[in-house]
Structures are given as C-alpha cells and as structure tokens.
Amino acid sequence: MRSHYCGDLRKEHIGEDITLCGWVHRRRDHGGVIFLDVRDREGLAQVVFDPDREESFALADSCRNEFVIEIKGTVRSRPEGTINPEMPTGEIEVLGKELVILNKSETPPFQLDEHQNVGEDVRLRNRYIDLRRPEMQEKLRFRSKVSNAIRNYLDDNGFLDIETPILNRATPEGARDFLVPSRVHDGQFFALPQSPQLFKQLLMVSGFDRYYQIAKCFRDEDLRADRQPEFTQIDIETSFMDEEGIMGLTEDMIRKLFLELKGVDLGDFPRMPYSEAMQRFGSDKPDLRYPMELVDVADLMANIEFKVFAGPANDPKCRVTALKVPGGAKLTRKNIDDYTKFVGIYGAKGLAWIKVNEIENGVNGLQSPIIKFLGDEVTMAIMDRLGAENGDIVFFGADKAKIVSEALGALRIKVGEDLEMSEREWAPLWVVDFPMFEETDTGLTALHHPFTAPSCTPEELKENPLDALSRAYDMVLNGCELGGGSVRIHDQEMQAKVLEILGISDEEAEDKFGFLLNALQYGAPPHGGLAFGLDRLIMLMTGTESIREVIAFPKTQSASCMMTEAPGEVSAAQLRELNIKLRKTP
Numbered sequence: 001m002r003s004h005y006c007g008d009l010r011k012e013h014i015g016e017d018i019t020l021c022g023w024v025h026r027r028r029d030h031g032g033v034i035f036l037d038v039r040d041r042e043g044l045a046q047v048v049f050d051p052d053r054e055e056s057f058a059l060a061d062s063c064r065n066e067f068v069i070e071i072k073g074t075v076r077s078r079p080e081g082t083i084n085p086e087m088p089t090g091e092i093e094v095l096g097k098e099l100v101i102l103n104k105s106e107t108p109p110f111q112l113d114e115h116q117n118v119g120e121d122v123r124l125r126n127r128y129i130d131l132r133r134p135e136m137q138e139k140l141r142f143r144s145k146v147s148n149a150i151r152n153y154l155d156d157n158g159f160l161d162i163e164t165p166i167l168n169r170a171t172p173e174g175a176r177d178f179l180v181p182s183r184v185h186d187g188q189f190f191a192l193p194q195s196p197q198l199f200k201q202l203l204m205v206s207g208f209d210r211y212y213q214i215a216k217c218f219r220d221e222d223l224r225a226d227r228q229p230e231f232t233q234i235d236i237e238t239s240f241m242d243e244e245g246i247m248g249l250t251e252d253m254i255r256k257l258f259l260e261l262k263g264v265d266l267g268d269f270p271r272m273p274y275s276e277a278m279q280r281f282g283s284d285k286p287d288l289r290y291p292m293e294l295v296d297v298a299d300l301m302a303n304i305e306f307k308v309f310a311g312p313a314n315d316p317k318c319r320v321t322a323l324k325v326p327g328g329a330k331l332t333r334k335n336i337d338d339y340t341k342f343v344g345i346y347g348a349k350g351l352a353w354i355k356v357n358e359i360e361n362g363v364n365g366l367q368s369p370i371i372k373f374l375g376d377e378v379t380m381a382i383m384d385r386l387g388a389e390n391g392d393i394v395f396f397g398a399d400k401a402k403i404v405s406e407a408l409g410a411l412r413i414k415v416g417e418d419l420e421m422s423e424r425e426w427a428p429l430w431v432v433d434f435p436m437f438e439e440t441d442t443g444l445t446a447l448h449h450p451f452t453a454p455s456c457t458p459e460e461l462k463e464n465p466l467d468a469l470s471r472a473y474d475m476v477l478n479g480c481e482l483g484g485g486s487v488r489i490h491d492q493e494m495q496a497k498v499l500e501i502l503g504i505s506d507e508e509a510e511d512k513f514g515f516l517l518n519a520l521q522y523g524a525p526p527h528g529g530l531a532f533g534l535d536r537l538i539m540l541m542t543g544t545e546s547i548r549e550v551i552a553f554p555k556t557q558s559a560s561c562m563m564t565e566a567p568g569e570v571s572a573a574q575l576r577e578l579n580i581k582l583r584k585t586p
C-alpha cells in the first residue's frame with residue numbers, strides 16, 4: 001500500500017507523489033488547516049490538509065490519535081520558519097490529497113505523543129500499544145540487529161544452527177524445572193529446557209563440530225530484577241577446541257559486535273582467576289569500571305580485644321576486609337546509615353567506618369566510632385596498608401567470608417555509582433579458574449554444571465574435590481555475567497567420578513541422563529562451549545535498566561504476563577484428560 005515510510009522522507013523527496021500508511025500520532029487544528037503527524041516504525045511525518053479538499057479535510061478532522069490511515073499526497077518543503085531541526089523529517093511536510101481511514105482506535109490507555117510517566121503495569125497490560133513507542137521500537141530493532149550480527153558471525157565461522165527440543169526430561173542444571181504433563185503418558189511429565197546443554201554435547205558426539213542456537217530457556221526461579229522465567233541464550237558448542245580457542249573466538253565475536261553496532265572497541269579482555277576476583281572485588285563478576293578494591297586486614301586485627309573483628313580475624317571461614325573510598329569522607333551520617341542498611345541485605349550485621357580528615361595528625365586526624373576498640377597502633381597500620389589519604393572513608397566488613405565478600409563487593413559498586421567513580425564506560429573481562437565444587441548444606445554441588453571438566457585427573461579430583469579447579473570461564477561486562485561455559489568432560493570415567501563426588505547415584509544418573517553417559521562411550525570428541533544471555537547483552541548495549549524493556553512480551557517480577565494473564569486456570573476437562581487432580585491449597 002505504501003510507497004515510503006513516514007520516517008524516511010527527506011528533502012530529496014520534494015515534489016514526489018507518495019503514499020503513506022501509519023498511525024495518527026497527533027492531530028492539530030491550526031486556524032482552518034489540519035495537521036496530522038503520522039507515525040510508522042521509521043518515524044513521523046507531518047501531513048497538512050487544506051479545507052479546499054473538502055472530503056479529505058473532513059476525514060482528517062475526524063481522525064483521532066492512533067487511527068490507522070492511508071494518505072496520498074505530495075512532499076513539499078516546509079514554509080520558512082516552520083522547519084523543525086529536531087525531527088529527521090523536519091524539513092519537509094506532505095500536502096495531503098486523499099485520506100482513507102483504515103481503522104479507528106479507541107482512546108489509548110496512555111498517550112504516545114507526549115512524554116508521560118505511565119506505570120509499568122499499565123504499559124505491560126497494553127503492551128501492543130506500549131511497543132508503538134519509538135524507544136521500544138528502537139530497542140527491539142536493535143535486538144534484531146544483534147541477533148543478526150551474531151548469526152552472521154557464527155555462520156561465517158562455520159557454525160550450524162541446529163534446533164533442540166523444548167519438551168525434555170528434567171536435567172540437573174541447578175534451577176527448578178517448568179514441567180509439562182504428558183497426556184499420552186499418564187502420570188509423566190516433560191520438563192522445559194533450562195538450556196540445551198546435553199543436546200549440544202550430543203551434537204558434538206554426532207560430529208557437527210560447531211553448533212549454535214538462539215535458544216529459549218526456562219528456569220522456574222524466584223525472580224530478581226534482571227531475571228525472567230523464560231529467556232534467550234546464544235548457545236554455542238564446539239569440538240576439538242580448548243578453552244583458549246573458545247574464549248578467543250567468542251571474545252572476537254563480542255568485540256566485533258560492539259564495534260559494528262556501537263562503534264565501541266572493547267580491546268583485549270583481561271583474564272582473572274575466580275579467587276582473585278573474590279579477593280579483590282568480592283564478586284565472581286567484578287565491575288572493573290570502578291577502581292576501588294577490597295583489602296584484607298584480618299592479620300592486623302587478630303590480637304585486638306574487640307571480638308567483632310578479632311573473632312572473624314581468627315576464623316579461617318571468615319574474612320575481615322576494608323574498602324577505601326576516595327573522597328568518601330564527605331558522606332553524611334544519613335548516607336552511612338543507608339549503606340549500613342544496604343549491606344544488611346547481604347547479611348552483614350553492621351558497617352564500621354573510619355573517616356580520614358587529617359592523616360598527618362595520626363589517629364587524631366581520623367573520625368570513627370571504632371578507633372577506641374581497635375587501638376591507635378592497629379588503626380594506623382590499617383591506614384598504612386590502605387594508603388589512606390585525606391578525604392577518604394574506609395568501610396569494614398568482618399563476618400563469614402561469603403557475607404563479607406558479597407556485602408562489601410556490592411557496597412563497592414553502590415558507592416562507586418553514587419559517587420560517580422566509574423573510570424570507563426566498558427570494562428570486559430574473563431573470569432577463569434573457578435572451583436569445581438562448592439560446599440552447601442546438602443553436600444557438594446557443581447559450581448558450573450556436572451558436565452564441566454576439571455583441570456586435574458580423576459584421582460586428584462577424588463582426593464581433594466574442594467581444591468579442584470574447573471575448565472570453566474565466564475565473560476563479564478560492567479559487573480554483569482554476559483556468558484559462561486566450559487570445556488566438558490568427554491571421558492566416561494571422569495564423568496562417573498564427578499557424578500560420584502556430587503553424590504548422584506548410578507541409578508539417578510542413568511535415569512536422568514543415561515543417554516549422555518552412553519554417548520560418551522561411542523567416540524565423544526573433546527568439546528566445550530558457552531552460552532550468552534541475549535536479553536542481558538541487549539540490556540547492556542542499550543543502557544537499559546530493566547530486562548523487561550528489551551523483551552517484547554516479558555513476564556513480571558511474579559512470573560506472570562499482565563497482558564494475557566498467563567498463567568491461568570485450565571478447565572476441569574483438560575485436567576481430567578491429563579489425569580490431574582488439584583489438591584486444595586490450605
């Protein structure tokens with residue numbers, strides 16, 4: 001129907017007869033002349049209707065916001081003084097000659113033609129209208145460009161796009177599965193994939209060598225701000241490539257993506273062992289835009305009377321750590337109280353601090369409620385280790401290592417943001433040398449997943465599982481995990497050993513992924529891969545705060561869709577067919 005998109009019209013079209021199709025963005029009546037701003041996915045064009053074309057004038061007059069129209073007219077330059085340099089089409093307008101109203105619209109639940117603070121619930125309930133907004137159009141278009149660039153890169157590098165099933169058996173990826181009852185197999189359930197992990201490994205056993213898929217994955221987790229129950233992964237697996245090869249290739253892919261779509265050169269990604277990341281930044285995804293680091297001071301506190309510090313300082317499971325914030329002495333009591341509450345989220349019981357006012361005057365130049373407990377000597381030794389300078393504030397954490405790392409690690413970023421301490425816009429890195437296992441209340445669990453290869457022999461692994469490192473790697477950008485993966489176990493003996501250490505019995509292993517264990521017996525090549533979170537990647541690239549803003553039809557924090565009202569109840573007949581009887585929740 002259309003000859004041009006509204007947003008594409010420029011000076012060079014002046015004099016052309018054109019046809020536009022789109023939505024009435026705004027209608028203005030200017031002393032007998034009607035202006036319609038017509039919108040389509042490329043932008044806006046101003047169309048003018050004069051009263052001398054009676055029929056189209058009357059129709060234009062009857063148009064309301066969001067009516068869908070078709071216009072035939074002629075492009076002309078805007079009269080002197082009415083050029084709008086803010087608009088890409090601001091030099092021209094269209095003299096409207098014929099107008100067809102293709103469809104009317106009720107008054108939309110919120111206006112699209114002015115900046116308004118509409119609640120997210122209203123936007124999500126009316127997502128089809130919300131998605132008409134130029135920002136949303138821009139984000140989804142950008143998303144499409146990213147997937148396209150990734151497909152092209154992987155295709156150029158010999159990767160095959162292969163689909164894997166959505167209806168699966170439950171796999172042990174760590175999160176809770178979404179289950180789908182099988183009608184045909186009474187009492188049995190499919191699980192939706194948490195990732196295509198096992199299938200992509202099997203594709204390597206089958207000899208495909210390089211696989212990728214932009215795959216929907218499902219995890220029934222309690223949602224945090226940046227999580228969705230269904231999300232998209234760029235899933236990759238290769239054979240005959242070690243971690244160097246895989247990291248090199250995917251780093252190159254991300255670097256090219258940023259260069260092509262954002263004009264940003266991310267440079268070479270540094271590598272950091274997990275233990276160093278935890279030690280220096282209190283996080284396995286350190287945000288290196290901020291210069292501050294955690295400095296351990298347990299040795300200096302070991303002999304003081306003050307139990308709050310001395311206790312953890314003498315406990316190997318604990319950490320006593322300081323965070324020096326340059327320029328932080330200006331923080332108010334209220335700021336410090338807020339930060340104390342903030343670290344409380346991570347389990348910290350308090351937040352001790354020392355302000356450095358005049359370091360040249362020794363402890364007299366410091367301000368803090370805790371110096372009297374630490375003693376002058378210890379206090380100054382800490383200042384010395386931190387290289388404290390006037391104007392700094394030092395925060396302390398003393399507790400279980402996990403609590404201190406998480407609390408001070410998060411505080412480091414929070415204060416960094418609040419005091420605008422970011423030193424660069426983009427800070428990528430690889431985190432490597434993860435431990436194979438971590439200890440939980442229920443025993444050992446795999447830090448990545450049970451198919452990740454260790455960097456030691458099965459015997460060494462058995463001997464000292466908690467010291468074993470894995471061949472896993474995470475790509476981190478600005479404190480977000482963009483992607484993660486590993487070299488896999490391709491040897492059946494090693495796989496059996498890992499499952500044994502994880503306390504997964506032969507029967508359970510056979511039951512859940514016997515097919516993988518079998519496949520490993522039939523010439524499985526060395527292989528490895530990784531998966532990137534596409535939603536998060538787009539979020540970072542577009543500078544968006546919420547993951548919901550880069551997904552066309554997202555779920556809310558409580559895992560529901562406000563528009564379709566999914567999940568919903570099903571009919572008794574459907575349940576009967578599935579042989580499912582609902583228990584009344586008390």
Ligand code: ASP
Nearest residue numbers: 195197485486529530531
């Ligand atoms: N399947 C893993 C995940 O979803 C990624 C990988 O190891 O390739 O995190």
